[in-house]
Amino acid sequence: MLPDLPTEMESQRLILRRWKTSDLVPFAAMNADAKVMEFFPAPLTRPESDSLATRIQLHFDERGYGLWAVEIPRVTSFAGFIGLSTPRFEAHFTPCVEIGWRLAAEFWGHGYATEGARRVLQFAFQSLALPEVVSMTAAINQRSRRVMEKIGMTRTPQEDFDHPLVPQPHRLSRHVLYRSRRCLT
Numbered sequence: 064m065l066p067d068l069p070t071e072m073e074s075q076r077l078i079l080r081r082w083k084t085s086d087l088v089p090f091a092a093m094n095a096d097a098k099v100m101e102f103f104p105a106p107l108t109r110p111e112s113d114s115l116a117t118r119i120q121l122h123f124d125e126r127g128y129g130l131w132a133v134e135i136p137r138v139t140s141f142a143g144f145i146g147l148s149t150p151r152f153e154a155h156f157t158p159c160v161e162i163g164w165r166l167a168a169e170f171w172g173h174g175y176a177t178e179g180a181r182r183v184l185q186f187a188f189q190s191l192a193l194p195e196v197v198s199m200t201a202a203i204n205q206r207s208r209r210v211m212e213k214i215g216m217t218r219t220p221q222e223d224f225d226h227p228l229v230p231q232p233h234r235l236s237r238h239v240l241y242r243s244r245r246c247l248t
């Protein structure tokens with residue numbers, strides 16, 4: 064039985080919501096963009112993008128939370144996703160809950176990722192009462208690391224790791240791990 068969790072959350076400028084069928088076309092366009100996918104092995108084809116959307120929705124069905132679709136009222140009905148996932152590979156920090164984000168490039172540079180990520184961390188600690196949330200990215204992904212740092216996550220360099228799903232040697236294999244712990248005071 065899933066706890067009684069909200070299906071939608073708001074921050075100052077964003078709505079974080081469950082996915083709609085109409086999200087699939089802009090999601091595929093975002094995932095096909097080489098700029099957005101610079102720090103992933105390759106852009107996604109339409110079937111790969113649809114299959115990722117299905118996995119995201121299954122995660123919501125199973126756990127009641129996940130990678131929320133981001134809507135920006137008066138700007139766009141779909142800007143990308145921000146939310147929580149549970150990595151399926153094994154590493155020194157798994158099992159864990161991970162915070163992550165991917166926005167279409169036209170919506171970068173407005174602070175939307177940071178704003179949405181702060182709201183998601185609040186949900187993770189207050190609604191889910193998680194003791195900790197982690198985030199990881201290719202070490203060379205400075206934009207994403209900057210979001211992690213702005214939302215107060217911290218990295219211990221000794222925890223850097225080679226991602227088990229990226230074949231080595233590869234420019235993306237070295238990953239950084241950031242952590243955020245629930246403040247108990």
Ligand SMILES: CC(C)(COP(=O)(O)OP(=O)(O)OC[C@H]1O[C@@H](n2cnc3c(N)ncnc32)[C@H](O)[C@@H]1OP(=O)(O)O)[C@@H](O)C(=O)NCCC(=O)NCCS
Nearest residue numbers: 099102164165166171172173174175176177199200206207
């Ligand atoms: C990672 C990603 C989400 C970051 O997006 P972003 O728009 O650069 O991130 P932010 O929301 O923090 O916004 C950044 C800039 O908006 C600017 N900004 C403009 N208006 C702002 C406002 N009202 N409030 C805050 N910042 C604002 C700031 O200058 C800020 O840059 P700075 O912190 O360096 O000064 C985006 O680059 C992305 O989707 N990348 C591809 C996918 C990816 O790599 N995901 C991570 C994989 S692990």
